[in-house]
Amino acid sequence: MRSVAEVREYLSRARRAGRTIGLVPTMGALHAGNISLMEKARGQCDVLAVTIFVNPLQFGPNEDYQRYPRNLERDLEACERVGVDVVFAPAFEALYVSEQKIFIEITQLADHLCGPFRPGHFRGVATVVAKLFNVIQPDTAYFGEKDYQQLCIIRKMVEDLNLPIEIVPVATYREPDGLALSSRNVYLEPEGREAAPTLFRALSSARKMIEDGEKDVAVIKESSAWILDAESHIRPEYFEIVDPVNLQPVTEIAGEVRIAGAVWIGKTRLIDNVSAVPRQGG
Amino acid sequence: MRSVAEVREYLSRARRAGRTIGLVPTMGALHAGNISLMEKARGQCDVLAVTIFVNPLQFGPNEDYQRYPRNLERDLEACERVGVDVVFAPAFEALYVSEQKIFIEITQLADHLCGPFRPGHFRGVATVVAKLFNVIQPDTAYFGEKDYQQLCIIRKMVEDLNLPIEIVPVATYREPDGLALSSRNVYLEPEGREAAPTLFRALSSARKMIEDGEKDVAVIKESSAWILDAESHIRPEYFEIVDPVNLQPVTEIAGEVRIAGAVWIGKTRLIDNVSAVPRQGG
Numbered sequence: 001m002r003s004v005a006e007v008r009e010y011l012s013r014a015r016r017a018g019r020t021i022g023l024v025p026t027m028g029a030l031h032a033g034n035i036s037l038m039e040k041a042r043g044q045c046d047v048l049a050v051t052i053f054v055n056p057l058q059f060g061p062n063e064d065y066q067r068y069p070r071n072l073e074r075d076l077e078a079c080e081r082v083g084v085d086v087v088f089a090p091a092f093e094a095l096y097v098s099e100q101k102i103f104i105e106i107t108q109l110a111d112h113l114c115g116p117f118r119p120g121h122f123r124g125v126a127t128v129v130a131k132l133f134n135v136i137q138p139d140t141a142y143f144g145e146k147d148y149q150q151l152c153i154i155r156k157m158v159e160d161l162n163l164p165i166e167i168v169p170v171a172t173y174r175e176p177d178g179l180a181l182s183s184r185n186v187y188l189e190p191e192g193r194e195a196a197p198t199l200f201r202a203l204s205s206a207r208k209m210i211e212d213g214e215k216d217v218a219v220i221k222e223s224s225a226w227i228l229d230a231e232s233h234i235r236p237e238y239f240e241i242v243d244p245v246n247l248q249p250v251t252e253i254a255g256e257v258r259i260a261g262a263v264w265i266g267k268t269r270l271i272d273n274v275s276a277v278p279r280q281g282g
Numbered sequence: 283m284r285s286v287a288e289v290r291e292y293l294s295r296a297r298r299a300g301r302t303i304g305l306v307p308t309m310g311a312l313h314a315g316n317i318s319l320m321e322k323a324r325g326q327c328d329v330l331a332v333t334i335f336v337n338p339l340q341f342g343p344n345e346d347y348q349r350y351p352r353n354l355e356r357d358l359e360a361c362e363r364v365g366v367d368v369v370f371a372p373a374f375e376a377l378y379v380s381e382q383k384i385f386i387e388i389t390q391l392a393d394h395l396c397g398p399f400r401p402g403h404f405r406g407v408a409t410v411v412a413k414l415f416n417v418i419q420p421d422t423a424y425f426g427e428k429d430y431q432q433l434c435i436i437r438k439m440v441e442d443l444n445l446p447i448e449i450v451p452v453a454t455y456r457e458p459d460g461l462a463l464s465s466r467n468v469y470l471e472p473e474g475r476e477a478a479p480t481l482f483r484a485l486s487s488a489r490k491m492i493e494d495g496e497k498d499v500a501v502i503k504e505s506s507a508w509i510l511d512a513e514s515h516i517r518p519e520y521f522e523i524v525d526p527v528n529l530q531p532v533t534e535i536a537g538e539v540r541i542a543g544a545v546w547i548g549k550t551r552l553i554d555n556v557s558a559v560p561r562q563g564g
Contacts, residue, residue, distance in 0.1 A: 105387035160384035
């Protein structure tokens with residue numbers, strides 16, 4: 001469906017019939033990671049809605065909005081295979097009817113990790129997700145842990161704006177060699193693809209050190225930096241260890257943390273993250 | 283009702299029964315102006331919800347949050363007389379459960395009129411209204427034209443965030459001498475109360491000039507300034523003629539405009555506004 005009115009009409013009938021609605025918002029170019037979200041959602045709600053919209057608001061002026069992969073026909077086939085009930089794929093003008101003047105403002109949660117490197121990105125994400133939430137009015141919405149900062153921001157938006165929606169996180173889907181699935185992986189040249197799992201190896205190594213009792217974040221980050229620097233195709237952007245809720249960097253491990261990194265491989269930017277919990281008494 | 287869960291439970295039952303929900307958000311200390319909104323709403327929806335909440339987020343550090351009039355008992359009696367179905371009067375902690383980190387950001391529409399004099403005010407208003415909208419999930423919500431900039435911002439928020447809510451504007455309720463009703467009128471000393479209708483007289487005079495064909499905003503503003511300056515108890519804050527939708531000042535009258543002003547009378551700040559349309563061929 002392409003129009004807000006059409007999708008609202010369809011879903012309000014379902015809602016009146018007492019059916020629960022699940023939402024998986026996507027930017028299309030669906031891969032096994034997106035599909036794992038859709039399959040999880042499919043099992044938990046009566047009506048499954050998927051949105052496909054490449055949102056210009058969340059791309060910076062020098063980012064890859066224009067070349068971001070698009071393949072609506074293949075996406076619709078994938079949705080059909082999973083048993084999606086309604087695909088909402090609006091044109092830009094259907095969602096941004098007049099000049100947007102009201103935005104979702106994020107304090108604190110966008111100060112670190114991807115935030116400083118992508119100014120305005122999370123403002124754009126949160127704004128379009130708020131719009132899609134209000135069009136679809138789902139009972140539950142599914143977000144991948146691969147975009148952990150996004151997940152935390154959306155979760156806080158739901159809490160702070162009292163949205164009547166449950167946010168369900170879905171574990172990151174990985175290739176056998178550890179690379180997190182992303183629509184941007186298609187950009188990688190063969191040697192870049194070979195280097196790409198190094199990010200996950202660096203994250204896993206940091207997690208192992210934390211589980212084994214290392215408390216000093218500087219020591220852990222230096223060790224991970226060695227792993228990344230050893231791979232000549234990789235240019236690290238950030239590698240941070242943060243509180244899992246407020247996303248502020250920690251200097252000493254005292255409980256559960258999130259380890260997150262971003263790297264450039266050629267012109268492609270990849271992100272990934274893992275959770276780490278120090279062993280009791282470690 | 284005091285808790286979000288309680289009011290949601292009540293309203294979701296009404297919604298499932300196919301009943302329409304109307305919302306009048308207030309800060310309490312209800313006067314005939316608020317009550318005219320409630321009466322209009324009463325005639326247009328099945329279930330009428332009124333919220334009473336003095337929102338600290340929309341008050342500046344030197345504003346009147348502490349002394350803002352509160353009288354819940356009298357408010358509840360007024361609601362009962364109108365036939366309000368549910369009054370939601372949460373404590374601060376019920377609405378702001380944890381530290382608020384997500385806000386509604388307003389571009390352009392807060393740049394003039396009250397915006398520059400009350401930094402953060404409309405961000406606070408829009409944020410709490412978004413929260414209340416998501417708790418109540420009304421079909422229609424009623425806002426007085428007395429707070430015209432607020433009305434425009436809420437209307438744009440509904441449009442830009444795709445909220446499934448119809449905003450109904452309600453004409454300003456005035457005393458026989460023209461003073462717009464406001465909870466803050468109770469602050470006025472007798473001589474201040476006597477001076478107060480001067481703001482409406484200045485607005486009406488500007489409207490008359492526009493209707494009579496005056497096009498030059500500088501001329502109109504100067505004439506109104508004379509009226510305000512002649513009243514020694516009044517200290518004007520702003521007097522602007524703006525586009526009625528984007529709220530940007532105009533220099534020449536070419537169509538409908540909104541004339542809005544704010545004045546101080548002692549320690550009390552009053553605002554008011556009127557619409558003006560130039561006569562065809564005037």
